[in-house]
Amino acid sequence: MALAIDLAQRGVASVVFESRAEGDRFSARTNMTNVRSMEHFRRWGIADALRENDPVSPRIQRDVAFVTRLNGHLIQHFPRAYEWSERLPVASEVAEWAPNEAIEKTLRARAAELPLIDVRFGHEVESFEQDDDGVTVHVTGPDGPRTFRGSYLVAADGSRSRLRGRILNVRLEGKANLARSFLWHLRAPGLAEHWKASPMVSMTLFYNEDRSCDSLVPQSGEDQWAYFCSPVPDHIDGDDWEACRDMLFRAVGAEFEVEPLEGGTFITHSMQAPRYDFGRVLLAGDAAHLVSPMGGFGMNIGIGDAADLGWKLGALVQGWGGPLLLASYSIERGEAARFILDGCERNQAVGASQLVRDGIEDPGPRGDAVRAEVAEDIRVQKARQFKRMGGQLGYRYSSSPIILRDGVEEPAADFEDYVPSAAPGNRAPHHWLKDGSSLYDHIGQGFTLLVLDDIETGPLRRAAAARGVPLDVVAPGEPDRAALHDLYLAPATLLRSDHHVAWRGHELGDVDRLLDVVTGWSAWSATVTP
Template sequence: MSVRQDVPPVAISGAGPVGMALAIDLALRGIPSVLFEKRSEEERIVARANMTNVRSMEHFRRWGIADALRDNDPVSTEVQRDVAFVTRLSGHEILRFPRAYEWSERLPIASEVAEWAPNEAIEKTLRDRVRSLPIIDLRFDSEVLSFEQDDQGVTVTVDGPNGEESHTAQYLVVAEGSRSKLRREGLNVRMEGHPNLARSFLWHIYAPGLAELWKATEMSSMLLFYNEDRAGDSLVPQSGTDHWAYFASPVPDGVDGDDWEACRAMLFRAIGEEFEVEPLAGGTFITHSIQAPRYDFGRVLLIGDSAHMVSPMGGFGMNIGIGDAADLGWKLAAVLDGWGGPALIPSYSIERGEAARFILKGCESNQAVGPRELVRDGIEEDGPIGDAVRAQVAEDIKIQKARQFKRMGGQLGYRYSSSPVIFRDGTDQPAPSFEDYVPSSAPGNRAPHHWLKDGSSLYDHLGNGFTLLVLGDLDAGELVRLAESRGVPLQVLTVEEPDLAELTMLYETGAALIRSDHHVAWRGDALPDDLDRLLDVITGSVSWA
């Protein structure tokens, strides 16, 4: 086994969307990385990811790929970006949430809108960006088998095209997905929370004639079947109008999700007639709501599904991982560049663990309410009686499922209230809501967004380090000089009218220090007297006491 010393400072095991997102974030900060991916370049996986939500698209915008994802979306324009509830495809429409996954117009509260595009488009978009950044080394057919770490770095054993090789890096990030061998065997980490929420299945199918069978409603990004079978099944277009994903959670009693014939029979009942269909890949998986007790283990870090597993009811699986990459990227870069302190990497576990707990709890609530709970007898009847039942179920859906498909609290409302690298101001805030998003500039929150009068987003003007947003009469000169002497990247953004009044109302103070991942690190009307302590806290040199 040969030993190579030319591996970049960060090795990433797994080149799925989250691993690639981290590599991109690092590269844009000048930090090289190597991605080891055990799949071949041509191999595709059966993935549940379809929605890149608003928060993730804000990071995609920062990484220069938000519009590229829209361009790569293979789903036909005939498919409305709606969520539709029907009894059966040959039956009755119950309710639609129009444009639930893609807004036609920009949102005032965010720099981006969500994009509903299947995993194929997400991976292509990220791979293209990875290949555009020469300091990322992407290696397929390469599996990290094991690792050893010490105070100086991590040695990884990789089974690649040339056999087993040993590589050294300063950090190893495990982005292998929910079945991570390195998490289980290398770190011996056990997930905690609520396992075995549901037995589910997902099948990718080829059915070119299915598009002609949409009778109850227009073709939609997500079609959910609410009928007297109460099977918890749904249909999602994947490309053109011929490839589809058929999903069920929980799988009805007596149905084997690995048995295609049984699942096809369910699909035929949901559609209301038989048609030509070919299974491409699929089977059973177990829905969990669990996470690792921490994500940092010395120089080895967990990210994405290797760190947490969430119910798919809400579309947060990949999106939590994108948030992980945005948080970990700047912290790894800070430590490697020499200005990040010893509390910075551990703060990744604390911040993202808090965000994951918030999201996992919300998705558990979504999982608990479906057709088994909401369908009423008579929902499939024709005539006035059936119409009345469907109208009542539609009202129930609006109340019980809007947070899953329409509300923004889960995407934008989490905050880092327990982080040791946030300089707090004593603000007493209500608990964040998974349903309603209320912008707040209190330290730890996502910085309130604003579209400037020149058409740009406030976030477009934030740097790769810290940005001091100045809204009042504040002299930032001493802070800038001190940050420069310590090698801390800091820029000043001074706002003038016509944007000043609106931003002052949003931020409620004369200044705010915003991190590159858009979270507020400090705010106030005047800078603290002890500027060294401010920089110590936000760079992880000391912990907030």
């Protein structure tokens, strides 16, 4: 849906086939739309709509709490881990903690506003064939089988992708079977009454003598919840509701009225496809990569895929994009996925099983001392899962053939701490302009040249116009110009619509060569001109 929205805003039509009926319940594990995804939602005009669609009670604080049990002791508390009341200097948006119900509602509503998107519920792609000119897709739906023809096909059909596995015959690579997990969506109208150890929060993790690695997340109002566990204890069958319910009762410290809505076991993997482009057929989202949920990156990597792929498919359909764009999609998003998968694997490796100490539930000074020790361990080893920006904003496209690097050596990307960099391939450093707008609000649908000094832009403008390449030029005034100079360290920087730096330099020399590379007609050369 995100990709269709991105394409429609570029004037490119698409059809979305969804196997579910329009009214079917879909309880995904998604809750967090992180800072980077919200920047894309802002670009698609839906960031504020997502906040408005959040169905969770306003009484529930957007915090993370570690407790022994709901009626036990508070161990560690991260206030506003999932919400900021003030804007961030390093980003155009803040994260939004809202369950999948709100995310899907927001995307569907935006798609319905855009006439270039044709969403067909109850339709499933059975097979496809591709040739030099396009892709023929065979679909079954309420009215029987039909055939559709398009320029490209994007398979975003989930972790068990049949199009990837059975038709393309692509196997995922990486670390399979990281953990056996379960997730149950449930209705429990009286559960809120049992919150004693902490306020009601967005995520409550239970660290007690059971060492069960379980957590509780609100889904709607104060009566619908998600109960999650990873890894599941060896003696528990995650498909056995009664066994999982008894675990939940132990975690809460009381029995209460509860109704299972749906749920069961799933396996956590950390894997991705060896590449995401196969001729005119592309993989995106969980069809391309599977990530541990420890960190909330699963959906967010897919949103990043849509942002990267949208402008490239648009360029190809509109005729100004070259053949290297699809290969660059695999290279860029593959690098981003590897970075995020590695960080989430490290999150998965540290939980209640590793951090709980004997005596954590003891009353009095002895228990207080143990809980203080565990709280410090959580602060050191788990904070990156909830508060750090490196995984969200710090990935870069260091191997892309459509990025012109300038020879500047950079330290390795850090999953925990984000350090803005305008070196080509990085997400462009953000800045709030003196008029209150975000720098990103001025980035166009094609390329945007950020000009911070007197520099002749005419040749690039004319060359882009001759090729049909959309190009905007942004030249901020003072004091924004001085602040941006400190961030970008060059008088001119070429930005892509997905906010990544394509080139920066002190003069616009061979503009045809520059456009050849960034539009995918010619690969970047290893020779760097100072």
